[in-house]
Amino acid sequence: MVWYVKESEKKRLFNRVTVKDDVVLVWVSKKDRKIKKAVKKLRSILEANNVSSIVLSEHLEQNDVLRQYIYEQSINVLSGKKLFNYLIYDIVKYIAKKKNKQIEILEVSMLTENENEIDIENIVLLAKNIKRFNIITSDIRKFKKIEEYLREELGIIIKVSSNKRKALLKTDIIVNTGFSSTVINKYIIANECVIVNVCTAVKYKAKKFNGININGYKIKIPSEYKVDGFSDEAVYESKICRGNFDNIRKKIKKDKVEIAGLIGNNGVINEQEYKT
Numbered sequence: 001m002v003w004y005v006k007e008s009e010k011k012r013l014f015n016r017v018t019v020k021d022d023v024v025l026v027w028v029s030k031k032d033r034k035i036k037k038a039v040k041k042l043r044s045i046l047e048a049n050n051v052s053s054i055v056l057s058e059h060l061e062q063n064d065v066l067r068q069y070i071y072e073q074s075i076n077v078l079s080g081k082k083l084f085n086y087l088i089y090d091i092v093k094y095i096a097k098k099k100n101k102q103i104e105i106l107e108v109s110m111l112t113e114n115e116n117e118i119d120i121e122n123i124v125l126l127a128k129n130i131k132r133f134n135i136i137t138s139d140i141r142k143f144k145k146i147e148e149y150l151r152e153e154l155g156i157i158i159k160v161s162s163n164k165r166k167a168l169l170k171t172d173i174i175v176n177t178g179f180s181s182t183v184i185n186k187y188i189i190a191n192e193c194v195i196v197n198v199c200t201a202v203k204y205k206a207k208k209f210n211g212i213n214i215n216g217y218k219i220k221i222p223s224e225y226k227v228d229g230f231s232d233e234a235v236y237e238s239k240i241c242r243g244n245f246d247n248i249r250k251k252i253k254k255d256k257v258e259i260a261g262l263i264g265n266n267g268v269i270n271e272q273e274y275k276t
Contacts, residue, residue, distance in 0.1 A: 080233025
């Protein structure tokens with residue numbers, strides 16, 4: 001179960017909690033100690049009602065003190081970050097369209113360290129639709145099986161590499177699901193490349209780099225999913241991110257979810273930035 005938490009205009013500080021249609025109203029004090037007390041009360045209420053996760057309103061998302069205490073209380077907050085993993089193919093298509101290029105002719109590389117289920121599913125999906133697809137990893141052996149599967153079962157040839165100097169020199173789009181800022185900055189990357197950082201915000205710092213670092217996204221969702229005052233990305237994640245990769249992808253397609261924009265280091269990327 002997921003509850004949506006937004007700020008109440010009444011100063012109740014969890015002495016009473018109003019829950020209506022999975023929405024929790026809470027008054028947030030400006031004093032740290034009272035915020036801490038409120039978050040502890042919130043955790044107790046969530047546990048008593050078997051609520052596994054919450055979504056914070058866009059206003060509460062901006063409260064750094066509140067978010068820190070929520071983290072300390074191990075309350076799971078949905079923000080749209082998990083959904084990011086299921087939108088990778090759509091984001092690559094969106095970037096290709098903005099660059100006025102066919103997705104099939106682009107060179108795309110995934111930076112990853114773990115052969116987890118979601119990464120493997122995304123590798124297969126991308127490899128099926130892109131002629132030049134690479135896996136970049138520090139441990140090539142981990143991805144031997146998926147490389148063999150694509151070649152022997154689907155007739156798809158991909159490249160698996162760990163070469164820091166050459167592996168990314170011709171890549172148009174990088175999908176980074178596992179490299180830290182320290183690791184990615186050890187690689188030489190094409191100057192006009194678009195880097196999509198799925199798990200954590202990473203900045204490529206080479207002086208000649210004139211590409212784009214993407215750390216977030218915006219989507220268009222059906223009106224029936226929307227919750228007033230909450231981000232569409234977090235709400236949609238709370239509604240559909242259950243089950244396996246294929247089922248979630250089918251749901252996204254059925255709902256006709258579209259990428260509305262991508263977020264870089266300085267905010268939403270404008271049209272012109274894709275064309276430079």
